Amino acid sequence: QVQLVQSGSEVKEPGASVTVSCKASGYTFSNYFIHWVRQAPGRGLEWMGVITPSIGTTSSTQKFQGRLSITRDTSTTTVYMELRGLRSEDTAVYYCARDSQLVTLPAAYTFDIWGQGTLVSVSS
């Protein structure tokens, strides 16, 4: 079945970097955009960025520019999210999510399949 499976929880110190992986299966990896969304404790959902797996282009919200990198490995159908310069306020559950739209058209920013989430804790 169509699914996104993420890597496990991480504990990091302030200033460090974290990489979360998201492995896609059950569909043609290159055909759908993959987004990253996070939820800090007691907060709502926050869209972070998106990658077009077929060509590797990315876009992200200005809040994370300079700290966020989204990459993909087509051979393993895996997308990676790296966040650098971690702060305590980056403590959150990070989700990857598939866009409902094929990459032949602009992204719909509608998330029809989600990973199970990865908790990233930032603490000294």
Add this chain to the structure above:
Amino acid sequence: DIQMTQSPSSLSASVGDRVTITCRSSQYIDTYLNWYQHKPGKAPNLLIFAASNLQSGVPSRFSGSGSGTDFTLTISSLQPEDFATYYCQQSYITPHLFGQGTKVEVK
């Protein structure tokens, strides 16, 4: 940025109740509005896309309406599995912000 404001922030309801959640955008977004259900420890689940379209596999007791700046999610007869937090999200323009959420609790 287009801000999304949901009301109420929380509500208490009983099984069988009709529940209505509203979402207002700070600018015009046509029908570029999605609704998600989120349960603790689980991934969010897409319920409604493009304001009024039911996602495949979602029970028909869920419905959405609205356009422009004002939107509504309705659960016609609340079921035990519907106690969760619901989020609206605009898909009109970056950043594609979510509302702050509406928690539906047991009365």
